[in-house]
Amino acid sequence: MPNHADRIRLFESPVLPEWIDYNGHMNDAYYVVAFSKAIDGFMVHIGLNEAFREEHNVSIYTLQSMVTYLKEVAEAEPIIIQGQLLESDSKKLRLFMTMMHAQTHDELATMETLLLHMDMQAHRAAPFLAHTQALIDEIQTAHHVLDTPKSAGSAIAMKRPKH
Numbered sequence: 001m002p003n004h005a006d007r008i009r010l011f012e013s014p015v016l017p018e019w020i021d022y023n024g025h026m027n028d029a030y031y032v033v034a035f036s037k038a039i040d041g042f043m044v045h046i047g048l049n050e051a052f053r054e055e056h057n058v059s060i061y062t063l064q065s066m067v068t069y070l071k072e073v074a075e076a077e078p079i080i081i082q083g084q085l086l087e088s089d090s091k092k093l094r095l096f097m098t099m100m101h102a103q104t105h106d107e108l109a110t111m112e113t114l115l116l117h118m119d120m121q122a123h124r125a126a127p128f129l130a131h132t133q134a135l136i137d138e139i140q141t142a143h144h145v146l147d148t149p150k151s152a153g154s155a156i157a158m159k160r161p162k163h
Helices: 028-045 050-055 132-144
Strands: 008-014 057-070 078-088 092-101 106-119
Touching: 008 028, 028 057, 028 078, 028 092, 028 106, 050 057, 078 132
Parallel strands: none
Antiparallel strands: 008 078, 057 106, 078 092, 092 106
16 A cells, blocks of 8 residues: 555656747646646556446546646656646546656645545536545645645735735
8 A cells, every 4th residue: 555644656757848838948838747647647556447437437527727827847847747636526626736857856836636436427526436446545644744835825916016
């Protein structure tokens, strides 16, 4: 049984050449691609691999995401994305992910996302199956002791000077 007492390593990759934009660094859309691959990694971590999804006709949909871009990253630089389960219930997951440079450990970006478990046959939200829910509960219990990231739950806003 995996140890869930820390953030979960969900995705690792060098920054691919096709992820680089006209400014010479990773394009904003490809940060989201990397985070999406990390969501896939989280699905596998909770037992929702391809075979399970096909057998049980279930999947995860993304309802909402908030990305914060912190530092530029160049082609071939190594990235790691770790995830922390902030909240969960019988159908939803609120996952906070941090993209870091694999060598310097600098935070490059974060993404907070709200995910929904779906019954693909009925095309609607459905409770997690018992095995999946047990894994989620185990992770959630372990992650409750972790510090909540400072930017979790933040909304987009412009800071206005006080008059």
